[in-house]
Amino acid sequence: MRSTVSDTPVSWYRASIAVELEPAMPLEGETRSDVCVIGGGVTGCSTALHLAERGYSVTLLEAGDIGHGASGRSGGQILPGLGTDIITVQQALGLPRAREVWEMSREAVRLTAELIERHAIPCDLAWGYLHAAVKPRHVKELTAFREQMARDYGYEALEWLEGDALHEHVVTDAYPAALYDREGGHLHPLNYTLGLARAAQRAGVRVHAHSAARTIRRGKPATVTTEHGSVTADFVVLATNAYHGDLVPELSGRVMQAANYMIATAPLSEAQAAKVLPKNDALADANFVLDYYRLSADRRLIYGGEVSYDGREPPRLQARMDAKIARLFPVLEGVPIEYRWGGDVAITLNRAPDFGRLGDNLYYAQGYSGHGMAMAGLAGKLMAEAIAGQSERFDVFSAMPHRQFPGGHALRKPLLVLATNFYKLRDRL
Secondary structure, eight states, rough: OOOOSOSSSSOOHHTTTOOOHHHOOOEEEEEEEEEEEESSSSHHHHHHHHHHHOOOEEEHHHHHHHOOOOGGGGOEEEOOOOOSSHHHHHHHHOOHHHHHHHHHHHHHHHHHHHHHHHTTSSOOOEEEEEEEEOSSHHHHHHHHOOOOOOOOOOOOEEEOOOHHHHHOOOOOOOOOOEEEEEEEEEEEEHHHHHHHHHHHHHOOOOOESOOOEEEOOOOEEEEEEEESSSEEEEEEEEGGGGOOOTTTGGGGTEEEOOOOEEESSSOOOOOHHHHHHHOOOOOESSSOOOOEEOOTTTTTTEEEEEESSSOOOTTTTTHHHHHHHHHGGGTTTTTTEEEEEEEEEEOOOTTSSSSEETTEEEEEEEOOOOOOHHHHHHHHHHHHHHTTOOOOHHHHHHHHHHOOOOHHHHHHHHHHHHHHHHHHHTTOO
């Protein structure tokens, strides 16, 4: 691949915004709402929208621009399941509860499509997802996974592909086999997030960008302060994911930031696109530190991969990502890369999302572990249900046990880097 942009500060998503919000001015002065939502990503916007549709008055605070975090920077894949294997959930909660979690993850994908249609969000929704084996070990694991999902969860949407059947979906010899999931898909994540925010505004939510929450004074009601204002509310929803800092000390250490990196090529010709992803599927490989990609609506290859847990960009990042694309798709030789960007996601120790409540009126959802584009929307709906007094479905997720990352404040990151290096080495075997 030939790179023409070495350090582009704006992602392709920011350069292709198709949704215009009403003015979301910084909060100034004191205000009162039924609910204060902190965070303007998918979780926060979905929560605010679903609460407003139930008749609650809602104020939403976002530290930067709406969609600044992972919601507006991700690979845009919407998939059933979680960031961890469903067997992790089954071992923690038992098979009946794990089945509920799995079905709600499928509901999350359907909800995404419903919200897009109902609110006319121009985010290029497309269907089809490939989970690709890179080595023989993955073939065995994916075969077992497909059998387990059919046997224990009644999930029959997975199709086994190899040889010519696989090449009909992705034109490369890099993968010996893949699972095709017809319930998965992809979209423009920032336009989707902005579309949820626009729908929330139209439902009556007061949205304030560039209004970072500084403190939360607990109580009934609670008060959230910003630099120039405050919100007093009966309920507070923390939807900051990788960006909560020390706002809620009890949650410190339960998630860790992980930086992912992405590129966007120049638009491909129809012939080139047909030699890459002829059916316009999204794809992720089966490595622990995985790579993932898809085509945009204007036929750019949107490619993500690599990871950093220590806050520093990986060495030779640009050259390594370019080399990966060149190995996968020699047909793209000479196609320039026009955008490069990165962003933080929040991971939990077991890679399952962390939902819960602190006291009677502080709710949170975080730690989607790279699998939150659909699940975050459902999290917002479930928190709205719980605030309205219907907490049964939210409680299924909140029952999932979570622990802090080991090592304390000083050693968490070094230990996580060490563990990740082990898995990176394993990916190469």
